[in-house]
Amino acid sequence: DDIAVFKERALAYIRKAQRADGSWYGSWGICFTYAGMFALESLASVGEIYSNSERVRRGCQFLIDKQMDDGGWGESYRSCETGVYSQHENSQVVQTAWACIALMEAEYPDKGPIEKALTMITKRQQTNGEWLQEAIEGVFNKS
Secondary structure, three states: OHHHHHHHHHHHHHHHHOOOOOOOOOOOEOOHHHHHHHHHHHHHOOOOOHHHOHHHHHHHHHHHHHOOOOOOEEEOOHHHHHOOOOEEEEEEHHHHHHHHHHHHHOOOOOHHHHHHHHHHHHHHOOOOOOOOOOOOOEOOOOO
């Protein structure tokens, strides 16, 4: 019973924290992309997905609107400071992976944007299997 109550409180928070533009403001990771991944994953865990949830559709659309021409996502740490989405000049592998996880968890129906993103990720993989460090991926208390 305690777990069920806790789960409902957590879901209520996620639903309430969503902004009118479909986004969620994140902490620790940068920022809206990071929060979108966790929010959409959490909603999917209780069956709230693209096909049955306007909230999830708005969250997915927010991410899709931020996809860059090379297929990736890139958000600047400035988003965390200002509370407003700030595009980085380059896409970032980590944020692209977060966006892909969000869209896949939400069962986003158009596979094209996800495939384009995964192509970008694989092109950046080094011959030894790793990916190079790119821009800042995380923050702490807006710093």
